[in-house]
Amino acid sequence: MANIPKFDLRNATLFAGINGCAIADLLAVAQYKAILYGSVFFHEEDPASSCHLLISGHVKLVQHNFDGAQVVVRFVAPGQMFGWASVMGGRHYPASAEAMTDSVALVWDNQTIRRAVLAHPALALNALGIMGGRLREAEDRLRELATERVERRLARALLRLAEQSGVVTAEGTEIAFPVSRQILADTTGATLHTISRILSNWDQRGLTGGGRQKLLLLRLDQIKDLAESDDAAS
């Protein structure tokens, strides 16, 4: 695991508007945890004992169906918290947190984080704000899944990825971690095959590009059209 650019913690949403001393207090009691590509911070159904803040790398939160199907609940970018919802009352993590690139996270245990919230109520407000955002996003995806068809769901998923983890290059916007068709299928609630079909079509139309495990968004404007209005032509 080489030098990975580290996230400046003062920019984490959780710490917005919190005074430096309080942050320092929290950092002092945090544990660092570094894992390699493909390993996990925690498994679904592990007892939920800690709260994580991603410093570098990229993580996906996945739920597994009892008959094997996988669903990507969320992608985690540096600066974001994960695996904490359950710390506040749940007993198990609701999903597994798997690293899609080598990753480092700060980890606080249950008790510590509860004490910190009690000691710094502003932290609690921030946390509530973040949770609210998560909830809204989940509900939006619920609506999409219930009412929209695959092509549009995929367009939305790509736009979210671009916003959260897009790197603008000369060619277009590239997603900062390996993106397979399979994972896009797990994100949109579709099959590998359907996603592949749609993406090869988009590739031909020049909307997207990139090869194996690589996703390049060339025409964000047109992808936005697909995500919102009725598709013009196939």
Next chain:
Amino acid sequence: MANIPKFDLRNATLFAGINGCAIADLLAVAQYKAILYGSVFFHEEDPASSCHLLISGHVKLVQHNFDGAQVVVRFVAPGQMFGWASVMGGRHYPASAEAMTDSVALVWDNQTIRRAVLAHPALALNALGIMGGRLREAEDRLRELATERVERRLARALLRLAEQSGVVTAEGTEIAFPVSRQILADTTGATLHTISRILSNWDQRGLTGGGRQKLLLLRLDQIKDLAESDDAAS
């Protein structure tokens, strides 16, 4: 609007473990809002200005698609908060809150609730716990919508309804508010027709009963089977 049984606020999850004085403080600054069946506490896209706690009645939170489709995000039972996620950071309500029976709620405005959280950090912990639960439920439903088919989703929806708002009678478990096929469709991400087909089948098999706008669950055990294992026979 006749006499409706009022919920004892000390039993609200939000207030668990909070001392009586703090609760009294909060109640002192709360507004009561009563609305009739069919009207709304707030509309989707209204500026999110207040936080609600349902005292009596039943409310549904619905999101509307731009082409008319409706999705039920959540059913609210007495004692539960709603329309607050957005108060913590959002600008608009993410869904409309429509009364399914005459309903009464306590309402706090944005500033008040923020002050209360800052003054009583234990309240913040409770709130975080509740939000975490909501988030987990939303993520579970995401997984269901992505991987399960309508019949099973319906079974799960009915079980959730039974748990949250079921009234056990001599005949079976009855849902405490009017339940149309349409609203079940909006809850499961299916169409009215598909739901109707499934339910008439279940009615014939003796799993469910009840007529227009009325839902009676007769065989919870068998419904649970449908919700989990593979369906044995159609």
Next chain:
DNA sequence: AGAGATCTTTGCGCCAACGCAAATAGGAGA
């Protein structure tokens, strides 16, 4: 009791997306 409105059931055709299967392509390691 009758009229109208709303909710529910049911039939039928259709299509988006799945599931299976087999071919192709790109990377990693020896």
Next chain:
DNA sequence: TCTCCTATTTGCGTTGGCGCAAAGATCTCT
């Protein structure tokens, strides 16, 4: 460079569930 392994593409048959449509049911209001 060759081999193995994993990712991707593409064809083809199948189907769950949608969409349209029309016929009952049940409730409400006059």
